Amino acid sequence: MNPSADSDHQPPPNPPVRGDRNAVDPVVERFHFLVNAPALFNAVVTALEWDLFGMLAKHPGASFEELRRATGVPAHSLRVLLHAVCTTGLLERQADGAYHNAPAADELLVPDGPDSWRHILTGWKEIYYPAFTRMSEALAAGTNTALAAHPGDEPTLYRRLSHNPELETVFHRSMSAFTLKSLDSLVECEEFATVRHLLDVGGGDGTTSEQLIARHPGLRSTIFDIPSVSQLAAEHNTAGEADRERIALHPGDLFADPFPAGADAVLFSHVLEIFSGEQITELLTKAYSALPSGGRVFVYGYNVSDDETRGWYSARLSLYLNVLASGQGMAYPARDYEEWARRAGFTGVRTLTDHPYEHGLTIGTKA
Ligand SMILES: C[S@@+](CC[C@H](N)C(=O)[O-])C[C@H]1O[C@@H](n2cnc3c(N)ncnc32)[C@H](O)[C@@H]1O
Structure with missing residues (x-):
């Protein structure tokens, strides 16, 4: 009928x-x-x-x-x-x-390229939204109890996904597509024109580094991520061959392992929001130690409004982090990142606001 x-x-x-x-x-x-x-x-x-x-x-x-x-x-x-x-x-x-x-x-919904909403929504359907049925339980417990649905004993979704390569691919395709939607204003930021060697911490499948080096010919990048994701980055390869030579992969754990030396800027894109304030200060302090004098840190990601009442995308992300991904973290307001960057030793700390999808870019310099 x-x-x-x-x-x-x-x-x-x-x-x-x-x-x-x-x-x-x-x-x-x-x-x-x-x-x-x-x-x-x-x-x-x-x-x-x-x-x-x-x-x-x-x-x-x-x-x-x-x-x-x-x-x-x-x-x-x-x-x-x-x-x-x-x-x-x-x-x-x-x-x-x-x-x-x-x-x-x-x-x-018609375009089918790497930034397609199809990829984003498939990731949300397969990974995010099933977890939200356990929201009350996880928030009451103060930890990511929904992670129990994923095999392994690692404390975060990112590391457990390495047990399920198919789902890890779905996750990173979805992450990459959303990143491409929010990336233009980061890539166009003139601050990157003077960076020579970027350390892209938690750089995922390489989407962000690929866009940055394509836009800034004098830039090379080292992507630091867990081994299974570094493997995805090795296979991702949407950059041309010449550009690809300007990207190096550094598999490891960003807490357990030292940051590789030699970069004059460190980027955390969609990474610090995963963690607690103490862990963020620890990571920013590691970045500070790894940088030379004059080196810069870039923190890019979702910022809730200062009064913490607005932002659908930020709200969804914060809930996902707490229910499933890490059991902590949130789309912190820009002032929190600024405070943690100063605590780690950075000066000239400021945030460029009004990036798309509720994003902000906090920048600090090592004196
Ligand atoms: C939300 S994704 C962001 C990916 C990319 N930076 C972007 O903006 O599209 C967070 C990344 O942090 C990585 N990550 C999480 N915990 C990590 C750890 N302990 N050591 C290394 N990388 C980690 C994940 O594997 C993932 O690629």
């Missing part, structure tokens, strides 16, 4: 605010979306897996029957899924029954 064109009607409006049938309180509206969002999130991921957005980009106005033939799924399942995705506004169904991507879906 497929939805017939003549039964088409607009979804009911949001429930009216008490006492005023016309006004819609945006918080009430957001509440109604929010409480249905976990189901709708998964519906959007299913639509991606069935390539519905890709098909409709190639064949705008496809009918239900055309979509059913292309997906090969039961008609009733497709009916249910299309309704769910239409409620988000990402798909539109015309009165004649033709389906179209909304402009936002064409922009966000």
Whole structure:
């Protein structure tokens, strides 16, 4: 059974605010979306897996029957899924029954490159969101109890993922895609024009270093990460061959092992937020010791607003860190990073704000 064109009607409006049938309180509206969002999130991921957005980009106005033939799924399942995705506004169904991507879906969900939202949402579906069912328990315990779902006895998700290479690849593809979305303003930062040798601590699969060396011809980078992730970085290789020679890999543990010598700048991108204030001070102190006089530290990542009331992306990250990844850390406000950098000995500490996706870049110099 497929939805017939003549039964088409607009979804009911949001429930009216008490006492005023016309006004819609945006918080009430957001509440109604929010409480249905976990189901709708998964519906959007299913639509991606069935390539519905890709098909409709190639064949705008496809009918239900055309979509059913292309997906090969039961008609009733497709009916249910299309309704769910239409409620988000990402798909539109015309009165004649033709389906179209909304402009936002064409922009966000059709592209399939390394920065695709497909990769990001797959990582969230496979790794982040299953863990959030244990949120109350983990937050009450004050530790990442959801990590029990991953084999191993290491205390963080990053190190346990090395037992599951397939999931580790999903994680880093998702991380890399999100990093690419938030990276341009870091890469364009003129401070990097005068860096000669960067130590990219927790540099993951090399996405950030590759973008930096491509933009700054005088720069080379050493990526310091755990051995299984260094292996992913060795295989990642999206940089050209000449550029690739400017990237070195240094497998190790950033707490147990010394920082390699020789860099004139240290970058922590999406790394310090994983840890406690004491651990962050320890890592910044290690960076300070490894740098020559005049060397700089760069801390890039999510910053909550100073009043700690805003930032959906930061909130999601902080919850993920505490429930699953490390059992501590958060998208700290910039002033916390500045304080820890000064405590480690850095001077001229300041934060460049207003980077995309709630990001900030804190910079300090070794006198
Ligand atoms: C959130 S990812 C950030 C990756 C990359 N810097 C970026 O911005 O896309 C954190 C990285 O820190 C690494 N990491 C976590 N704990 C580590 C440890 N103890 N020693 C070395 N690397 C570690 C992880 O393997 C992972 O690649």
